[in-house]
Amino acid sequence: MPKGGVRMQSVHIKSGSSSLRASGTVLPYENGEVRMSLEIPVSGRGMFDLDVTFFFREDPGKEAGFTVINALENMNPEDIGSAVQFDITVYNSARAGSVSNDKPLALGELSGTVLYLNFLAEGRDRSAHEVLHYSLYTA
Numbered sequence: 001m002p003k004g005g006v007r008m009q010s011v012h013i014k015s016g017s018s019s020l021r022a023s024g025t026v027l028p029y030e031n032g033e034v035r036m037s038l039e040i041p042v043s044g045r046g047m048f049d050l051d052v053t054f055f056f057r058e059d060p061g062k063e064a065g066f067t068v069i070n071a072l073e074n075m076n077p078e079d080i081g082s083a084v085q086f087d088i089t090v091y092n093s094a095r096a097g098s099v100s101n102d103k104p105l106a107l108g109e110l111s112g113t114v115l116y117l118n119f120l121a122e123g124r125d126r127s128a129h130e131v132l133h134y135s136l137y138t139a
Contacts, residue, residue, distance in 0.1 A: 053086070
């Protein structure tokens, strides 16, 4: 470490009663989908594998917004520890300026805490790029 440098041991961020687990901004390559794969250790149950994929679509016949296909809704409780897939399709964010969820999306329960996702997808009318901001929380 350089002389006079500062070393951070760890950072813990809270928002309300929730703890931030991951957060970032992504510029999709060639405006393609964004796939996040997470492996989250769960005490006594090994790993919880989670895949969240964002798709971006412009559709003149739809309002700006998003849809979520949530595999947890149809899973048996004993299968929760296996891989789970969420597909989030964001519609017309360029036309609206941005699309976001109004309240955190519950993705699953991990050792008695719930994992939540918040996101904001910004479209650019004059640019081919989408911008995706995301935060994952436990409460």
